[in-house]
Amino acid sequence: MLLSKTCTYGLLATLFVATQKGKRDYVPIREISRQLNISFHFLTKILQRLTTHNIMNSHRGPNGGVRLARTPDQISLMDIIEALDGNKIFEGCVLGLPGCGETAPCPLHQSWSQSRDIIIHSFTTANLATMSHEIQKGMLRISGMDDGLTRKDH
Amino acid sequence: MLLSKTCTYGLLATLFVATQKGKRDYVPIREISRQLNISFHFLTKILQRLTTHNIMNSHRGPNGGVRLARTPDQISLMDIIEALDGNKIFEGCVLGLPGCGETAPCPLHQSWSQSRDIIIHSFTTANLATMSHEIQKGMLRISGMDDGLTRKDH
């Protein structure tokens, strides 16, 4: 997998929170967990990291939860990916050779670097504002990942 | 990482064997291990799997080792990737949602599926024959991955 589970959960949760904009101040983690069918405690850890990376704000107590720390148009998908998976996942040679570059390319370099640039570009330019609009219009989905398993800790 | 370590080692080893074409019949795994700085026992397991998938032939005893089971132009990188990482790594939604497709795309579907097609296409069309030629001409490299660590089991 390109992205870790931690990262995909973090992206989905952030997108979900973005769609809740205006409905309330903070979104409880427990509700995100239930809506997206992600383990509550696992999700808590992920959102903690997003909080320390200044992507989310959190608040305890009744009516607490998490909210976006910045306006949605100032948060790109890449921000979230870097916070959770680090900024090294797109670096380096796909074959593990040291020093990926044109001077000493590996057999896959040409095709890989081309794809990689496309991915990086789209992840960097895609921000939460435009995406949450499309989600709200029903053009994109962020759920439907129910795997039939029941989790105890929702 | 897109490809597992098992898979990258398998690709490098196969490319190395392809460049040895003509020099000898079978290439000993121990020599591949030394040349590419990959743990001998780990590599042995990887090549066993390539043997059962009919990508390699193996031979025991003195002058034994592995060789390509088919001519290099009949083995694509995708053959090796599928044998080692399975054919599911390019399937499915990058966000883990069920049923990746145009009818119910996730927010990343557009950019991801585009890059994915490029990668799949290049891995499928790239075969060992053309690559080993370029490696032998010094245009592409498959080694240089020495990480400074000394492995005990070369």
Add this chain to the structure above:
DNA sequence: TATAATTCAGACTCTTTTATCTTTAATTTA
């Protein structure tokens, strides 16, 4: 036939990722 070279096979360890559970601290509301 003895010996050395080599793959084959399985069990085992170590590390990282993923997930769960429990306790603590902060906050609101009544």
Add this chain to the structure above:
DNA sequence: TAAATTAAAGATAAAAGAGTCTGAATTATA
């Protein structure tokens, strides 16, 4: 102030991936 709600923090467990080790089986060759 008491009770309810919620995130924070930490300990632990389960699963998968990566790597190691030992011994057995096979083969060429002297």
